[in-house]
Amino acid sequence: MKKLDTLPTAASSDESGLLDTGIPRNWMTTRLDYVVNWARRNSLWPMPFGTACCAIEMMASAASKYDIGRFGMERMSFSPRQADLMIVAGRVSYKLAPVLRRIWDQMPQPKWCVSMGACASSGGMFDNYTIVQGIDTIIPVDVYVPGCPPRPEGLIYGLLMIQEKIKGESLAHPMARDEPEGAVGRPNLPPEAVELVSQPFGNSTSQNRASGLVPTSALARPRDRRERRLEHTD
Amino acid sequence: MTTTASEPRRTLILAEARDDSDVYAHPSVVALTERFGEVVRTVTRDAVGYPVVWIDPRQNASVLRFLRDDPAQSYDFLADVMGAHAGVGTPIQVWYQLWSMTHGRQLRVACEVPLEDLEVETVTDLWRAADWLERETWDMFGVTFRGHPDLRRILMPENYEEGFPLRKDFPLRGRFSRSEQVRRALSRSLEDVYAVEELEMAGYASSARPGPDGAAFAPAAGASWPPIRDLDPSQRPEDLVHDPLEGTPMIINMGPQHPATHGVLRLVLELDGERVMRCIPHIGYLHTGFEKTCEYREWNQVVPYTDRMDYLAPMLYNIGYAGAVERLLGVEVTDRCRVLRVILGELNRLLGHLLWLGTTAIDIGAFSVFLYTFQERERIYNLHEAYTGGRITTSVTRVGGMMADLPVGWATAAREFAATFPATVDEVERLLSKNAIWQGRLIDIGAIGAEDAISWGLTGPNLRASGVPYDVRKARPYLGYDEYDFDVPVGSKGDVYDRYLVRIEEMRQSVRILDQALARLPDGPINIDDYQIVLPPKSEAMGSIDTMISHFKLVMEGIRVPAGETWYSIESSKGELGFGIISDGGTKPVRCRFRGPSFNNIASLPAMVENELVADVIAINASLDVVLGEIDR
Amino acid sequence: MLEPYLGILILAVVGVLNAAGMMGASHLLGSRRPTTVKASPYESGITPLGTTRERFSVNFYIIAMLFIVLDIETLFLIPWAMSFREFGLAGLIEVTVFLGVLGVGLVYAWRRGALEWD
Numbered sequence: 002m003k004k005l006d007t008l009p010t011a012a013s014s015d016e017s018g019l020l021d022t023g024i025p026r027n028w029m030t031t032r033l034d035y036v037v038n039w040a041r042r043n044s045l046w047p048m049p050f051g052t053a054c055c056a057i058e059m060m061a062s063a064a065s066k067y068d069i070g071r072f073g074m075e076r077m078s079f080s081p082r083q084a085d086l087m088i089v090a091g092r093v094s095y096k097l098a099p100v101l102r103r104i105w106d107q108m109p110q111p112k113w114c115v116s117m118g119a120c121a122s123s124g125g126m127f128d129n130y131t132i133v134q135g136i137d138t139i140i141p142v143d144v145y146v147p148g149c150p151p152r153p154e155g156l157i158y159g160l161l162m163i164q165e166k167i168k169g170e171s172l173a174h175p176m177a178r179d180e181p182e183g184a185v186g187r188p189n190l191p192p193e194a195v196e197l198v199s200q201p202f203g204n205s206t207s208q209n210r211a212s213g214l215v216p217t218s219a220l221a222r223p224r225d226r227r228e229r230r231l232e233h234t235d
Numbered sequence: 236m237t238t239t240a241s242e243p244r245r246t247l248i249l250a251e252a253r254d255d256s257d258v259y260a261h262p263s264v265v266a267l268t269e270r271f272g273e274v275v276r277t278v279t280r281d282a283v284g285y286p287v288v289w290i291d292p293r294q295n296a297s298v299l300r301f302l303r304d305d306p307a308q309s310y311d312f313l314a315d316v317m318g319a320h321a322g323v324g325t326p327i328q329v330w331y332q333l334w335s336m337t338h339g340r341q342l343r344v345a346c347e348v349p350l351e352d353l354e355v356e357t358v359t360d361l362w363r364a365a366d367w368l369e370r371e372t373w374d375m376f377g378v379t380f381r382g383h384p385d386l387r388r389i390l391m392p393e394n395y396e397e398g399f400p401l402r403k404d405f406p407l408r409g410r411f412s413r414s415e416q417v418r419r420a421l422s423r424s425l426e427d428v429y430a431v432e433e434l435e436m437a438g439y440a441s442s443a444r445p446g447p448d449g450a451a452f453a454p455a456a457g458a459s460w461p462p463i464r465d466l467d468p469s470q471r472p473e474d475l476v477h478d479p480l481e482g483t484p485m486i487i488n489m490g491p492q493h494p495a496t497h498g499v500l501r502l503v504l505e506l507d508g509e510r511v512m513r514c515i516p517h518i519g520y521l522h523t524g525f526e527k528t529c530e531y532r533e534w535n536q537v538v539p540y541t542d543r544m545d546y547l548a549p550m551l552y553n554i555g556y557a558g559a560v561e562r563l564l565g566v567e568v569t570d571r572c573r574v575l576r577v578i579l580g581e582l583n584r585l586l587g588h589l590l591w592l593g594t595t596a597i598d599i600g601a602f603s604v605f606l607y608t609f610q611e612r613e614r615i616y617n618l619h620e621a622y623t624g625g626r627i628t629t630s631v632t633r634v635g636g637m638m639a640d641l642p643v644g645w646a647t648a649a650r651e652f653a654a655t656f657p658a659t660v661d662e663v664e665r666l667l668s669k670n671a672i673w674q675g676r677l678i679d680i681g682a683i684g685a686e687d688a689i690s691w692g693l694t695g696p697n698l699r700a701s702g703v704p705y706d707v708r709k710a711r712p713y714l715g716y717d718e719y720d721f722d723v724p725v726g727s728k729g730d731v732y733d734r735y736l737v738r739i740e741e742m743r744q745s746v747r748i749l750d751q752a753l754a755r756l757p758d759g760p761i762n763i764d765d766y767q768i769v770l771p772p773k774s775e776a777m778g779s780i781d782t783m784i785s786h787f788k789l790v791m792e793g794i795r796v797p798a799g800e801t802w803y804s805i806e807s808s809k810g811e812l813g814f815g816i817i818s819d820g821g822t823k824p825v826r827c828r829f830r831g832p833s834f835n836n837i838a839s840l841p842a843m844v845e846n847e848l849v850a851d852v853i854a855i856n857a858s859l860d861v862v863l864g865e866i867d868r
Numbered sequence: 869m870l871e872p873y874l875g876i877l878i879l880a881v882v883g884v885l886n887a888a889g890m891m892g893a894s895h896l897l898g899s900r901r902p903t904t905v906k907a908s909p910y911e912s913g914i915t916p917l918g919t920t921r922e923r924f925s926v927n928f929y930i931i932a933m934l935f936i937v938l939d940i941e942t943l944f945l946i947p948w949a950m951s952f953r954e955f956g957l958a959g960l961i962e963v964t965v966f967l968g969v970l971g972v973g974l975v976y977a978w979r980r981g982a983l984e985w986d
Contacts (some may be wrong), residue, residue, distance in 0.1 A: 054628060064605070064606055064613075065606050065609065065610055079492070094519070094523065096392045096520050097491060097499060098420040100492060100520070104492055128407075128408065129407050129524040130400055130406075130407065130408055130524055131522050133417070138417050150626075152626065188418065192417075192418070196412060
């Protein structure tokens with residue numbers, strides 16, 4: 002049991018107690034966790050970082066037919082200061098990446114992030130020079146909602162997953178809310194991880210070969226499909 | 236063209252398209268060859284039918300000036316400036332797509348600029364639309380436009396160092412590794428985010444660097460007041476008397492993350508109190524590299540990409556793209572397909588206008604209208620989903636036809652929608668049109684005259700609200716639009732209120748076309764029966780060896796489009812949507828240019844917004860009905 | 869004797885407890901992770917350009933003053949409206965004079981163009 006005069010810092014062990022009060026974890030704090038998490042998850046204020054088609058589906062889920070107001074999320078906050086949940090809806094280009102990172106940094110804790118759509122989760126159908134291959138290279142993501150675009154029900158399912166995640170949080174575990182000064186403004190993943198998650202995968206790697214049965218053109222095309230292959234065996 | 240049900244369908248190859256002799260008789264070609272002689276290198280024919288004049292790149296400005304100013308030519312509308320690169324080491328083509336409002340004629344002037352002397356003269360003094368279009372050509376190809384007032388990157392970040400993306404020697408994934416691209420993206424300085432003129436507006440020396448946290452900091456020592464741009468060159472800063480009662484202008488960013496900019500648009504506003512002195516838009520935050528990516532996709536694989544550009548009215552893009560490729564192929568779709576494309580096009584026009592109405596109303600403050608219009612959009616989404624399986628990203632057309640025939644009962648559901656929809660438009664009009672607040676916020680705001688609008692390259696309801704009755708469906712009818720009975724609403728003042736009225740009336744006219752089209756939807760095959768272009772039915776593919784071979788080649792390779800080029804446009808809900816497509820006879824396009832109408836529409840925003848209040852900026856931006864997906868592509 | 873004021877006292881106490889409770893709970897239970905970027909001004913995700921220590925246009929001040937005056941006027945109208953029957957005719961005349969005085973000021977501001985920007 003920690004002494005009360007040594008307040009635990011963010012980097013200290015998480016078993017010892019509540020974040021800034023030094024109270025050890027016991028049945029009272031779990032009751033408190035329950036209440037705090039209930040309040041937090043039922044009044045999430047999403048910040049829509051909508052860029053493209055997924056933003057339209059997000060707007061549709063805020064409209065009457067799918068209505069995320071049922072979950073307490075109709076108050077969309079466009080200011081990061083008043084938001085808890087950032088929904089990145091749509092493709093993010095490298096030009097937009099610093100804006101995304103900065104807005105994420107400006108959101109106060111506790112904050113969560115939903116990556117809505119294939120483009121935000123992995124770059125989607127745009128494996129090219131300008132689209133970030135997954136926003137998790139830039140900011141930490143809690144829930145990925147696949148789809149192109151995901152239906153409003155899909156987004157709502159993702160939001161319910163965030164609510165489940167919040168249910169499982171505890172004030173006694175401050176590591177999840179850690180935000181060291183050195184990480185601010187920097188990518189979320191180290192360079193090797195960025196390379197690993199960005200490599201081409203799936204159908205796109207085979208298509209050019211299959212259709213190369215007959216040369217498609219007399220003109221030269223850059224052989225970029227063979228670049229930066231880390232471990233493909235074909 | 237009509238056929239009876241008993242006649243077998245034949246694809247119609249436009250045989251006359253292969254014969255270029257008549258282009259030399261075109262009045263503009265005659266005038267140009269007479270006047271410019273050797274400058275005109277050759278004349279070819281676009282797949283649509285109008286002539287393409289290839290000129291010496293060093294004379295482009297004089298040729299274009301003649302074409303605009305000569306009363307017999309008067310090409311007052313510059314639809315597009317695009318670059319094209321045929322292959323590594325080849326010259327870069329620059330296309331100028333022209334339309335004459337007075338004579339109703341279309342023309343293209345193109346030139347091949349050699350790589351070692353990649354420079355042509357600017358035409359920004361001839362058409363305001365050329366400003367951003369030339370910037371984009373510079374950004375994507377590296378062609379310098381001599382005399383351009385502000386030739387800098389527009390779609391790529393200001394400090395982009397990987398090169399010029401649309402050149403053929405530029406790899407699809409860029410030159411740097413992914414981790415390097417992420418690192419560079421996140422380490423931008425103030426100078427990379429602001430243009431030089433904006434830094435000068437704020438009084439910075441252009442070599443200023445931000446503090447360690449990147450936050451705002453004091454101007455560099457010696458920064459002048461008033462801002463440098465206001466200084467008369469003959470005055471020295473020390474000589475100016477500072478009026479003690481005046482406020483100093485403030486520079487703020489509106490966007491890219493903003494509820495009212497309709498997407499990731501960034502406006503740098505210089506404000507005097509609440510009044511906007513200057514507005515500089517920055518686009519490119521949603522640049523997705525569509526045009527580059529589509530060069531790596533087979534002709535039918537491009538269709539899903541076209542959904543994602545104008546995601547508010549996706550089928551119009553599908554229809555336009557398929558139409559352009561069909562021009563290159565020289566085929567006409569079946570009657571059923573033609574009428575169905577009109578139905579889907581008008582449904583999507585409604586979809587786009589409904590979203591515009593909802594978001595404009597919510598920006599101005601009328602929240603309920605947003606809910607009503609989105610409810611109607613859900614009904615159209617149901618129709619989309621019943622037919623294609625997707626709500627927004629429909630990918631409904633294929634070259635030569637559609638993805639599938641209509642499900643049973645779809646036409647009835649569409650008829651029911653068309654019958655009940657006008658009631659919602661009436662209700663919204665009752666709420667808004669005569670509302671004092673609505674009128675007070677919209678009338679006489681952001682007006683633009685007809686000549687300016689044409690010069691800026693505005694199209695769609697924005698142009699028509701300024702009094703110019705130009706609608707591609709009437710000017711160059713496609714898909715049989717000349718057989719439908721509909722009007723094109725035209726405004727007079729060109730302010731926000733006129734644009735609102737024009738769009739409301741267009742929705743009513745769209746319903747009119749819908750009713751007619753649904754009434755005349757014929758039975759018959761949905762796809763043409765040329766199995767070199769459309770997939771044969773499985774029963775036939777399994778039955779006959781030729782059909783099986785066609786099926787195999789179509790699946791493995793895709794269709795082959797004969798060598799040719801075209802710039803083809805349709806009327807989308809936002810304006811004139813152009814497709815500049817070059818084929819080399821292969822299975823993938825060489826160049827796939829999408830002329831999104833919102834690109835030119837938003838370029839005119841600074842002109843409309845000068846001396847308006849900040850709240851009016853939002854109203855004007857909303858009235859232009861832009862979609863960032865087609866601005867940034 | 870002081871019973872009518874009990875309601876006001878309860879209202880005041882509940883109000884203070886509510887606000888203090890919310891702020892106190894956030895203070896105790898909330899995370900504290902200050903970083904320099906988090907404290908920097910928000911301008912749609914872009915680094916702001918220029919300082920905010922600029923001279924503001926005087927029109928903002930005028931609008932703010934007008935708002936305060938008219939807002940306080942509304943504030944004073946509410947208690948009168950709650951018990952206008954007890955005040956009777958005298959009260960009506962008084963409040964009409966009050967509104968008239970402020971109305972003259974409003975008309976003056978209107979005619980001078982203070983309600984337009986510029």
